[in-house]
Amino acid sequence: MQREAWAVLLILFLAGAVVYAHATTTTEEYSRYNPGWNGTSNLPAEEIRDLADLDPSTILLILAPDQPFSPDEVGSLRAFLDAGGRLLIADEEGNANPLLADLGSSMRVRPGNLSSLNRDHVNPGLFTVSVVGNDTLFAGVETARVNRPAAVEGGEPLLETSPFTWDDADGDGRISGSETFGTAVVCAREGNLTVLGDASLFVNAMFAENPKFIENLQPIRVDGIHSRTGTKSPIINTLVWIRTTPPAGAAIVALGVLPVAWIFGRKRDE
Amino acid sequence: MNHRASQIVLATAIIAALALLAGEATTPLLYTAANTSTAAHVDPATVPKQTGRDADALIPLMGDLLSQTGTLTLNIKLKDYESAERDLARYAELSGRFDRLVINLDVSGTDIGEFQRNNRENLAALAALLNDTRRLEDLQRIEIDIQDDEGQRTTVIYEGETLQQKLQGGVTTYAGRENATIQIADRYGVNTTPYRESVRNYVEITGAVEAGGEKSPPSPLGIAVAPDTGRYGDTFSIAGTYAGGSPGTPIEIYVDSRIAGNATLDENGAYTSIYRIDRIPAGLHLAYAVAGAIYSGVTPFSVRQDDTAITLTLGEGEVCTGSLMTAGGRPVTLAPVLLRVDGSTPIETRTDENGTYRASLALPAGEHAIRAEFNAAGYPLNASESPTETIVVRNEGLSPLPFIAAIAAALGSGWYLRRRNRPEEKAPAAEPEESRETEATITPPQADIAGLSPREAATVLFWALRSRLGLPDTNTPRDCARLIPAHAGFFERYEQIRYAGETPSEEELRAMKEEALGGEERAA
Numbered sequence: 189m190q191r192e193a194w195a196v197l198l199i200l201f202l203a204g205a206v207v208y209a210h211a212t213t214t215t216e217e218y219s220r221y222n223p224g225w226n227g228t229s230n231l232p233a234e235e236i237r238d239l240a241d242l243d244p245s246t247i248l249l250i251l252a253p254d255q256p257f258s259p260d261e262v263g264s265l266r267a268f269l270d271a272g273g274r275l276l277i278a279d280e281e282g283n284a285n286p287l288l289a290d291l292g293s294s295m296r297v298r299p300g301n302l303s304s305l306n307r308d309h310v311n312p313g314l315f316t317v318s319v320v321g322n323d324t325l326f327a328g329v330e331t332a333r334v335n336r337p338a339a340v341e342g343g344e345p346l347l348e349t350s351p352f353t354w355d356d357a358d359g360d361g362r363i364s365g366s367e368t369f370g371t372a373v374v375c376a377r378e379g380n381l382t383v384l385g386d387a388s389l390f391v392n393a394m395f396a397e398n399p400k401f402i403e404n405l406q407p408i409r410v411d412g413i414h415s416r417t418g419t420k421s422p423i424i425n426t427l428v429w430i431r432t433t434p435p436a437g438a439a440i441v442a443l444g445v446l447p448v449a450w451i452f453g454r455k456r457d458e
Numbered sequence: 459m460n461h462r463a464s465q466i467v468l469a470t471a472i473i474a475a476l477a478l479l480a481g482e483a484t485t486p487l488l489y490t491a492a493n494t495s496t497a498a499h500v501d502p503a504t505v506p507k508q509t510g511r512d513a514d515a516l517i518p519l520m521g522d523l524l525s526q527t528g529t530l531t532l533n534i535k536l537k538d539y540e541s542a543e544r545d546l547a548r549y550a551e552l553s554g555r556f557d558r559l560v561i562n563l564d565v566s567g568t569d570i571g572e573f574q575r576n577n578r579e580n581l582a583a584l585a586a587l588l589n590d591t592r593r594l595e596d597l598q599r600i601e602i603d604i605q606d607d608e609g610q611r612t613t614v615i616y617e618g619e620t621l622q623q624k625l626q627g628g629v630t631t632y633a634g635r636e637n638a639t640i641q642i643a644d645r646y647g648v649n650t651t652p653y654r655e656s657v658r659n660y661v662e663i664t665g666a667v668e669a670g671g672e673k674s675p676p677s678p679l680g681i682a683v684a685p686d687t688g689r690y691g692d693t694f695s696i697a698g699t700y701a702g703g704s705p706g707t708p709i710e711i712y713v714d715s716r717i718a719g720n721a722t723l724d725e726n727g728a729y730t731s732i733y734r735i736d737r738i739p740a741g742l743h744l745a746y747a748v749a750g751a752i753y754s755g756v757t758p759f760s761v762r763q764d765d766t767a768i769t770l771t772l773g774e775g776e777v778c779t780g781s782l783m784t785a786g787g788r789p790v791t792l793a794p795v796l797l798r799v800d801g802s803t804p805i806e807t808r809t810d811e812n813g814t815y816r817a818s819l820a821l822p823a824g825e826h827a828i829r830a831e832f833n834a835a836g837y838p839l840n841a842s843e844s845p846t847e848t849i850v851v852r853n854e855g856l857s858p859l860p861f862i863a864a865i866a867a868a869l870g871s872g873w874y875l876r877r878r879n880r881p882e883e884k885a886p887a888a889e890p891e892e893s894r895e896t897e898a899t900i901t902p903p904q905a906d907i908a909g910l911s912p913r914e915a916a917t918v919l920f921w922a923l924r925s926r927l928g929l930p931d932t933n934t935p936r937d938c939a940r941l942i943p944a945h946a947g948f949f950e951r952y953e954q955i956r957y958a959g960e961t962p963s964e965e966e967l968r969a970m971k972e973e974a975l976g977g978e979e980r981a982a
Contacts, residue, residue: 306514335498336497336498350514393499
């Protein structure tokens with residue numbers, strides 16, 4: 189019977205571990221709490237939630253933004269750029285275009301379905317681009333593998349596709365109909381502001397494809413307010429709130445310790 | 459829940475789990491995830507790799523092809539025919555590589571496909587240029603040698619005139635492709651200078667030939683083509699007369715220097731041959747006739763481009779069938795058809811005399827998208843492709859191996875559980891070796907203890923009593939004592955002898971024997 193009790197305890201422990209792992213992770217795109225292929229749990233970057241006091245010695249990454257920037261936040265980013273800070277905006281949906289306009293940049297993200305013949309995978313959206321500009325982000329890198337990127341217009345090109353690239357508007361995976369071959373830029377810069385038309389470069393599954401590029405980014409911080417690196421999971425958000433709010437952490441510890449102390453106190457009285 | 463019931467539940471659960479696993483064994487999702495993707499990206503680890511699609515080689519190859527035309531025509535112009543032969547062989551090899559690449563990359567319908575078609579025609583034109591210029595030079599040499607033989611000289615002159623006319627027609631078509639080819643090449647940054655030079659060289663070569671040729675009276679062998687224009691599948695009548703030719707004289711008809719038909723001179727000195735437009739590029743073509751050593755003049759005709767339509771039907775057993783027709787409803791016969799599986803792997807088949815094709819594919823299990831394509835290279839036809847059809851290939855039954863493994867695992871589990879239920883039957887560590895060996899040779903339940911050691915005798919008596927009481931062999935002394943309290947003393951004493959290594963006295967053995975054989979009960 190005792191052996192069975194241990195077995196039950198072990199099973200309960202394992203089940204508890206599984207439930208904890210399930211509740212504290214997510215499958216949301218780009219989420220820092222997503223350890224799967226499309227998450228950013230392995231991205232070696234510190235998350236910041238205040239743009240007011242940015243360190244210009246680090247790179248600030250805005251990853252797949254989906255929240256608008258207030259005038260104050262735009263002002264903070266402009267001050268960061270003026271102070272010599274490097275801002276990298278990775279976006280393939282065009283959500284960053286209003287921010288780019290507010291920052292006075294001529295660069296724009298043009299969403300589409302870029303596909304290329306220059307690939308060694310079957311999927312035409314997973315292809316190789318060439319480094320064409322001289323930039324520290326791509327130091328020691330000749331080619332990069334992109335994953336369904338968007339084209340970037342304006343600025344000084346840094347990453348360029350081969351001439352055998354097309355916007356696969358009909359999504360049939362081949363060049364057909366009115367589609368034509370042509371070169372596209374997927375990363376460009378204007379001063380300290382860089383726009384990368386492929387946020388997928390930062391998901392866990394892509395680290396092995398471009399290790400040198402990730403290495404060149406260090407030290408890097410991620411804007412946790414506007415990027416899609418967060419989560420909608422209430423459990424994870426509660427745990428994060430507790431971790432980042434000292435009084436809440438203290439209250440939780442107290443909730444755990446006080447009942448035990450009370451029980452021990454009662455036993456001694458008896 | 460008692461112990462045995464829980465074991466049955468456990469065993470059932472194991473078998474059920476194994477059965478479920480066996481059902482998925484051939485297509486386990488867990489480790490065969492494929493093409494995992496979202497709208498924003500795909501998981502590279504799950505996307506299959508592809509080979510033979512080296513797009514990086516396209517532009518260098520285009521450059522090599524254009525460069526080869528310049529060298530080849532220069533060598534023809536310099537009359538270095540040996541070098542020109544080598545250049546032509548190299549050009550043909552590069553063209554073959556380019557053709558394969560275009561098919562593998564599935565870009566026949568693009569400007570790269572147009573470049574490929576132009577290149578094919580350039581290759582044919584330059585091959586004809588090399589042959590014709592070399593033959594013309596030979597004829598000029600022969601003409602000098604046979605100055606005194608008027609008959610032979612006239613023959614040579616007729617052939618020379620035919621070749622000159624062919625070359626004139628060839629330069630028109632070769633130069634006609636220049637703009638389109640250069641436009642495509644410029645788009646990809648390919649150096650077009652050698653190709654431009656090749657056109658100039660071509661014009662110079664044909665100009666020099668024309669200037670150097672000697673005019674002769676009209677050939678006695680006439681030729682006419684009717685109609686002068688047609689499409690794929692149309693027939694031309696190539697006919698003429700041979701003044702002075704005897705009936706039955708064989709006539710050979712050539713189209714673009716290739717033999718295209720045979721005819722025989724009739725009693726009126728006339729001949730007729732039917733030529734059907736098949737695999738011949740659209741554009742201007744040249745026909746001439748040869749009767750022995752007499753060449754006719756060269757007469758042109760043109761072939762117009764036509765559209766095509768290809769169908770695809772997927773049948774049982776992964777059989778693909780379909781037809782290839784022109785816009786006018788004519789079947790395209792003996793033409794190559796590509797079946798492209800999942801957008802990458804091309805499988806080639808061919809239409810029959812009715813323009814239909816049939817191919818059996820060997821596909822792995824899963825869903826596959828198949829499309830039929832007609833490349834049209836070398837035909838006066840436009841390329842076409844069928845709508846993409848989907849086929850689901852099912853597994854060919856489940857492999858028996860997972861089931862055999864499951865049954866073996868279940869039997870093994872049962873055997874193990876059965877052994878676990880009688881651990882006490884295993885020999886204790888303290889047991890002397892000879893004692894275990896002796897026990898193994900004893901056949902229970904016998905009560906004959908003569909000649910046995912006291913401890914062995916006690917074991918025999920224990921078996922005898924357990925057997926007499928109808929207890930299963932799996933019961934240990936402690937189980938027996940619990941089940942039959944009336945003999946608890948016997949069993950507890952035996953337990954001490956068996957496991958504590960004690961040796962029973964003769965008196966104890968006698969008492970145990972009596973109890974084992976039921977002496978007390980009988981006496982009672």
